[in-house]
Amino acid sequence: KQWYQRRVRGRGWLVFTRLTYGVYLMHIGLMFIMVSQTRHSFYLHPDYEMGVRYLGVLFMSYLAAAVVYVCLEQPLASLEGLTYRKPRATNPKPDLEANGIKEDDVIINECAEREDQEKEHKTL
Numbered sequence: 001k002q003w004y005q006r007r008v009r010g011r012g013w014l015v016f017t018r019l020t021y022g023v024y025l026m027h028i029g030l031m032f033i034m035v036s037q038t039r040h041s042f043y044l045h046p047d048y049e050m051g052v053r054y055l056g057v058l059f060m061s062y063l064a065a066a067v068v069y070v071c072l073e074q075p076l077a078s079l080e081g082l083t084y085r086k087p088r089a090t091n092p093k094p095d096l097e098a099n100g101i102k103e104d105d106v107i108i109n110e111c112a113e114r115e116d117q118e119k120e121h122k123t124l
Contacts, residue, residue, distance in 0.1 A: 022065030022073070030057050030064070 034053060 018073075019062060019065040019069060022068050023061040026064040026068070027057055027061040030060050 034057060
């Protein structure tokens with residue numbers, strides 16, 4: 001694998017991937033609250049004040065998204081997993097690789113059988 005693929009698929013990003021949608025939903029409300037609470041314009045240091053506001057909204061968005069994830073999303077997802085559990089297969093697939101058969105060989109054989117059946121069907 002490429003070095004950047006290992007970095008992007010690393011475990012460190014898992015927290016951010018689970019919180020991203022919550023942050024997206026939370027930041028609009030937090031920005032609205034912050035703007036409505038503003039009592040003055042950006043006179044002295046507009047770049048500094050905007051940077052502080054950006055970091056504040058970012059931090060508060062991740063904090064709120066983490067609380068929502070822990071209190072709502074994760075418990076509801078576990079309930080959904082219990083409710084919509086897949087039924088067990090009545091005829092499980094045999095372990096082909098233990099018998100020395102590759103899955104590709106099975107697929108090729110199935111395709112060949114289908115082609116033979118189609119040829120028979122056309123001749124009738």
